[in-house]
Amino acid sequence: MVLINLEIKTSWMKKYLIPILLIILSGCAKQVVGEYTYAPCGSILNQTYISDSLDLYMTTFGDTDINLSRKGYPGLKLKKQIFLFNNSDKKNGFDINIFQFTSLEEYEKKILDRNLKSLTFYKIDSNRKSDSSFMVHYQKKNKEIIERIVKLDENSFLRIVASANQNSNIINTDYLKHITEEQMKLSKIGVFKELQSYKNNFFVLRTKLDSLFKNNPSYQIRYLQKLYPAAQITDTMSWQRLLIEYVNLYNSIGSYGNSLHHLKMYEQLSKKNKAPYKDVGTNITLQNLEEFINSQDSNLDVIILNDDHSYPRSRWVASLFLDLLRERGFKYLAVETLTNWKDRDFVTVINFGDGYYSEEPTFNIFLRLAVEKGFKLIPYENYEACQPFTEEDKNDRFFCSNFREYNQAKNIAKIFENEPEAKVFVYAGHGHGKKIKSGSFNPMGSVLSEMLLDKKIVSIDQISFMSRIGQDQNYLKELRKEWESLEPNFLIIENSNEYFTLNKGYDAMLLHPEINFESQDPKEFSKWFYSKNKINNSKIKILKNREAHRIKVYIQDSKVIDECRQMPVFQFNEILKDDLEIFLPSQFKYVINFYDKYDNLINSKSVNPNASNSK
Structure with a gap:
């Protein structure tokens, strides 16, 4: 068990005597505290300690600093209790210790048997919204001590012990009662029970x-x-x-x-x-990415490429389009996953909260590269509430789906209202980019084609042949075996209306290299990070460090990396037993952070792939 002392570094007394207690925890690294873990930053629980059983969380007070070697004054010692954490001000002899124990009967017996000086039991008003069993006041070793017992369940209790020097002119018994009550309110929250409902x-x-x-x-x-x-x-x-x-x-x-x-x-x-693919034999042609883009008309206005939310390589492939499309005058990248940027015209850094799937490292690199190459990011997802009014609309199970697709298309079409000659790269999820209706479902690509009749729109499907275990045709398997590159090829199918139905509504399909699902190598699903390629073109060597249990690599936008907001572009979640070579885009400078098993930052290194020396 690791004992943690939360020792106040700033002017503690000024903070605690104001009417409203400030509940602030410094930093956002995860720390082990007894059987509790300090929740990482960036969530509702970023000021809390979560039990390892995930049953409850609690919050402590003050502007604090984690200390692994000391704890404050414990009050009356009780056997078989778990120390959770301590908040102390050594100068004034003030402490709050929190313990967890199982036997209330044993606790009461211990208190009464010790003949403590000035022992007083306070009953808690049953009408108050509190599970506190009782409060105790006593004196011990020149300390005024208030203990408040909080019932978690039938066999689990929290013991909140607040103490101060008797000669303190600032802290009195009433204040100790008040501070333990405030701590009690913060401590009794059952997360798991709420989620279980x-x-x-x-x-x-x-x-x-x-x-x-x-x-x-x-x-x-x-x-x-x-x-x-x-x-x-x-x-x-x-x-x-x-x-x-x-x-x-x-x-x-x-x-x-x-x-x-x-x-x-x-x-x-x-x-x-899933139905097997129909065998098309050799009735296909293959083109690489550059050949396909160059074969398109010069008046190409919109290219739609779909994203497989579960296959990160689809984001790496999307990055391959950026340079070729910029050369053809494309300067807008419309992305489904990005959140509604109300009152923001342009964003250059995609942080936590700016999107959902964009939090995946490869997706974040794709967006950062797009900005670096001059694309303007456009969030096009629908954020209007669907409200069917008529009975017909209420009975139409596709009404809200089509409502979403229509508004997605409308948000993309707005780009052309402001700039008629614009060229737009649309990165859509799964089947949203289809240019034809599918029964009663009218996808965004189809709606956009109707809205922009005078525009040349090409839609590409890269997810149908991403990987389907046991479903590939023999001919396509043979084609894949010949590839040494990570890059996909465009699959142009003659008489496509006779082929697999997913192809309908797309102008081309991408055939990806095969994924080996039997591989035990964790790199199999993220090869672009471990071999030099057109996107990840700069090698970074990370020296072994057996104390490091996790590595996070960030793009260095400023001197200080704000881990509560900025997303890493690479993570390695194992002990670094050997040197590690990875590849990242050469356009950026990076910071490599090393963390121990408790997620404490133990080392940080700046890396500039274009410089001979890195700090």
């Missing part, structure tokens, strides 16, 4: 988790694992939904080996519900 509504649960841990996918993963033990899931659809959620969350923290593991299980379940 949403277990049968996965969409609501995910929304709640996202609000609690906005930029902390690792906590979302931990709570999902606790709420949905794998052995207890028997419904195939629920398991698929959970697996793809894990894939996206692991992608967000750059844990691509775990992503591949869960994606393999998902694909194996999904293939049972």
Whole structure:
């Protein structure tokens, strides 16, 4: 057990005697405190300590500094209790210690048997909104001590101990009562019980988790694992939904080996519900990216490329388009995943909260490169509420879907209202870029084609052949085996209306190199970080460090990296036993941060790929 002392560094007394207590925790690194962990920054819980069992969280006071070697005055010692944390001001002899214990009867016996000086029990008014069992006041070793006992459940209690020197002219008994009451209010919050109530509504649960841990996918993963033990899931659809959620969350923290593991299980379940591709034999032609772009008319106005939310390589492929499209006059990049930038015309740095899928490192690199190359980012997602008014609309299960697609297209079309000669690169999710209706569903690409009749629009599908376990045609498998490059090829299919239905509504399809789902190498799902290529073209060597349990690489936009806002563009989530060589775009300077097993920052290094020396 690690004992943590939260020692006040600033003028403590001034802060605590003001009417409104300031509840501020310095820094945003995760720290181990007994059986509790200091929640990372960037979420509703960024001022709290979360129990390792994920059952509750609590908050302490003050402008604090984590200290691993000391704790404050403990008050009356009680056996078999767990020390959680301490907030102290040594100069005035003030402490708040918080413990957790299991037997209230044993505690009461201990208090009464010690014949403590000036011992007083205070009953708590049952009408007050509090689970506090009682409060105790006594004197010990020239200390005035107030203890407040908080009931968590039948066999679990918090013990909040506040003490001060008897000769203190500033802190008195009333103040100790007040401060323990405030601490009690902050300590008794059951996170897991609240989340458990949403277990049968996965969409609501995910929304709640996202609000609690906005930029902390690792906590979302931990709570999902606790709420949905794998052995207890028997419904195939629920398991698929959970697996793809894990894939996206692991992608967000750059844990691509775990992503591949869960994606393999998902694909194996999904293939049972997918029809095999029809064999087209050799009735196809292949073009590389440059050949395809150069074959398009000079009056090309819009290119739509789709994103597979679960395959980060689709974002790396999107980065390959940037230079070629800028050469043809494209200067707008419209992206579905970005949030509604109200009152903001232009954003140059994509931080936490500026998008969802853009928090994945490869996606963030794609957007940062686009800005670096002169693209203006446009969020085009619909943020208007869908409100069907007529009975016909209410009975139309596609009404809200089509409402979203229409507003997405409208937001893209606005670019041409302001700049008729604009050229736009649209990066859309999955099937939104189709240029034809699919039954009653009218996707964004189809609506946009109707809105912009005088514009040349080309839509490209890169997700159908991203990977489908056991579904590939033999001829396409042979083509893939010949490739040594990471890059995909354009698949131009003659008589496409006789081919697989997903091709309908697209002008071309991308055929990607095969992903080896049997590979045990975590690099299999993120090869572009480990070999030189057109995007990640600069090698960075990270020397081994066995104390480092996690590495995060940031683009250096300023002297200080704000980890609460800025997203890493590479993460390595294992002990760094050996030297590590990675490849990142040469356009940026980087900061490499090293963290211990408690996520304490232990080292930081600046790297300029274009300079001979790095600090």
